[in-house]
Amino acid sequence: MSDHLHVDAKGTQRNKVVFRGGGFAPQSKRWVGAIVFILVIALMEVGTRTGFINNLTLPRPSDVFKTFIDLWNTGLLWKHLLPSLSRLAIGAAIGASFGVAVGVMIGLFSYVRAGLVPIVAAIFPIPKIALLPLFVIWFGIDEPSKYALIAFGTFTPTVVATYGAVDNVDRSLIRMGQSFSLSWFSIVTKIVLPGAMPGILSGLRVSLAIAIILLVAAEMLGAEYGIGAYILEAGSLYDLERLFVGVSILSLMGVVISAIIGYFEKRLLDWRV
Amino acid sequence: MDLRLDNISHYYSDVEVLRAIDLDIPAGKIVCIIGPSGCGKSTLLRLIGGLERPGSGSVLQIGEPPAESINPLTYVFQDFALLPWRTVEGNISLVLEDHNIRGGRAEAIISDVLARTKLTDFRKALPKQLSGGMKQRVAISRALAVKPAVMLMDEPLSALDSQTRELLMDDLIDLWTREPFTSVYVTHNLSEAVRLGHSIVVLSRRPGCIREIVDIPIPLAEREMGNIELERKQKYLWDLMRDEAIAADQELLRV
Numbered sequence: 001m002s003d004h005l006h007v008d009a010k011g012t013q014r015n016k017v018v019f020r021g022g023g024f025a026p027q028s029k030r031w032v033g034a035i036v037f038i039l040v041i042a043l044m045e046v047g048t049r050t051g052f053i054n055n056l057t058l059p060r061p062s063d064v065f066k067t068f069i070d071l072w073n074t075g076l077l078w079k080h081l082l083p084s085l086s087r088l089a090i091g092a093a094i095g096a097s098f099g100v101a102v103g104v105m106i107g108l109f110s111y112v113r114a115g116l117v118p119i120v121a122a123i124f125p126i127p128k129i130a131l132l133p134l135f136v137i138w139f140g141i142d143e144p145s146k147y148a149l150i151a152f153g154t155f156t157p158t159v160v161a162t163y164g165a166v167d168n169v170d171r172s173l174i175r176m177g178q179s180f181s182l183s184w185f186s187i188v189t190k191i192v193l194p195g196a197m198p199g200i201l202s203g204l205r206v207s208l209a210i211a212i213i214l215l216v217a218a219e220m221l222g223a224e225y226g227i228g229a230y231i232l233e234a235g236s237l238y239d240l241e242r243l244f245v246g247v248s249i250l251s252l253m254g255v256v257i258s259a260i261i262g263y264f265e266k267r268l269l270d271w272r273v
Numbered sequence: 274m275d276l277r278l279d280n281i282s283h284y285y286s287d288v289e290v291l292r293a294i295d296l297d298i299p300a301g302k303i304v305c306i307i308g309p310s311g312c313g314k315s316t317l318l319r320l321i322g323g324l325e326r327p328g329s330g331s332v333l334q335i336g337e338p339p340a341e342s343i344n345p346l347t348y349v350f351q352d353f354a355l356l357p358w359r360t361v362e363g364n365i366s367l368v369l370e371d372h373n374i375r376g377g378r379a380e381a382i383i384s385d386v387l388a389r390t391k392l393t394d395f396r397k398a399l400p401k402q403l404s405g406g407m408k409q410r411v412a413i414s415r416a417l418a419v420k421p422a423v424m425l426m427d428e429p430l431s432a433l434d435s436q437t438r439e440l441l442m443d444d445l446i447d448l449w450t451r452e453p454f455t456s457v458y459v460t461h462n463l464s465e466a467v468r469l470g471h472s473i474v475v476l477s478r479r480p481g482c483i484r485e486i487v488d489i490p491i492p493l494a495e496r497e498m499g500n501i502e503l504e505r506k507q508k509y510l511w512d513l514m515r516d517e518a519i520a521a522d523q524e525l526l527r528v
Contacts, residue, residue, distance in 0.1 A: 176354035179324060180344050180368040180419065190367060194358045271358040273401045 059240040064248070067241040081249070084215055084227040087143065088253075091150025091218070092211040099155045099207065100200060103162020107196070108188065113163070120159050128153040129217040136221060146218035153214040154207040161203020162196065169195035198272065201265050208257045212250055227253075274338045274345065274422045274455070275300050276321065281330035282480075283316060289480040290316055294330070296474060296483065298423065301453040303493075305466040308476030309514060309521035314459045315427055317481070321457055322346040322425045338422040343372050347421035351428040353408040355400045355415075361387070362396045365415045372419070386414040389448065406437035410444070417448075424456040430465060439498075442468055446493045463510050467503045468496050475513050478521040485513060 006014045041061050047053035048060040071077045105112045106120075128149055135152075139145035169192050177187040219228025231246035276298040283291040290313040298304050298321075306314045319325040321332055323346065338345035355364050362383050369379045387393045390410045400408055409429060416424055430438045442465065448454070460466055466473045473487045489496075489506055496503055 172350065172352055172354050173356060175324060176348070176350060179322060179346075179348040180371070182368070182371045186371050191356065194356070269358075271399050271401060273357075 059244050063241050064244045068245045079225050080227050080230045083225050087146050088211055088215050091147040092154050092208055095151035095154030096158050096204060096207055099158025100162050103159040104166055106163040107166025120156055124156045128214060132221060141222040149218045150211050150214045154211045157207045157210060158203055162200050165196035165199020166192060168199060198269055201261055205258060205261050209254055212254055275335040276423055277333045277335055279331050279333055281327045283328040292480040292482045294483060298457055300455050302471040303456045303458055303469050305458045305470030305473045307460060307466050307473060308481060309478045309518040311521055312476045312478050313481035314476055318425050318427050318457060318459050322348055342420045342422045344419035345422040347416045347419055347424055349412050349416050349426045349429045351431050353412045355408055355411055357400050360397050360399055361411050364411060365418050368415055368419055382418050386417045390414040405433045406441055424454055426456055426458045428460055450494050463507050467507045478517045
């Protein structure tokens, strides 16, 4: 208090007004995330080396890294990664594009909304993994059933995000379009779709993360190669090092996908305030 | 082209918002509509431009709109309604593309309206880079681009600060003086009404009907700030509206 307290020549107190407006304004501090990440890994390494953490409960990060290098050197990494990436790309592309199309239809047409929203709500909570046998019967044990599972899993969250985004498009802009006698098609393509783009992209972040989760599930059945197959094999052998290598690759895929979407958001949505 | 409102009434479910409105909007004049909040003046404007269907009565276009008019009834909105993902010129070309005006013709129109609204240097700017006054200038130049027969202006200056409002009022008067346009101008601001209106329609509170139409014979270009005659008209309008405004204010509290 004495810091703020001043008395001038006439003996009147002059107090500095105390600043109280701080906080509640998130700032971007990139390096903090990296430091926390490194600290956690360092703690695991030191803990397992000193015996503070039992080697049976957690693999040593350096061993996990060695396993990864082995995987790289034997060429098995690409043998596992490439089929997984192609399954992910094809499945997610099918699911997301159908999802966006259906979501836009729900957003635009009352009858489609009335008809499909309940169905989407009914499908959404079904764990798609439970339907795996069904997909095998429909599409066979090969690739198509895996695409279908991933597509189905990405479809529902994309639909929900998309029609929410279409609902949130500024009605006054649509009014404006009508007042200038723009055609229905122009209003949809030039006002509704760009206006819904922020919501669609943030919905894709969620849907694509779900696609990665389902990738592992899809590879539970009849997949010789694939990150999911690799993880499941390691899991059934209780080979924690390999398990962690697989899991790290998955989370790396998640980070990369999120970065790609972030790039598109920067490119496409630079008009946002 | 003149407009005539023929016995228009309008309801929102059970609430009667407008009652038996008869009004002529002559070509080349600015008709201001004022009234207490919630009296249905913005609704009336939406009815005039066909964005809403009147409960009964009709809006008539008397005579053909000029041949060069691309969109005869054109709005200027209070919230500007610019597409934030399009640049200034993109926002203007938006309303031309649908009428198959592209390339050189569009370019000529865009350059012309941007010059008339003093926006030439801001062609490539995005709306987020512009101040409120600039955004409304863009919206006005977009409206001019389609050569409207009647400009329907819905509180176009209400979202702006008072200095910007003065500047834009001067610009509107300039635009009108150089090339008279027909306009219906809805506002709750009496000083805007006496500066811009050739005639001022005073609506009563809900259900809105016409209480009086006040003509102001002074030419627009001669209406400076502090003009005694305008002050007198403004005082007269306020006396007309005062009790209604109080009643409208309290009516909202009771709802």
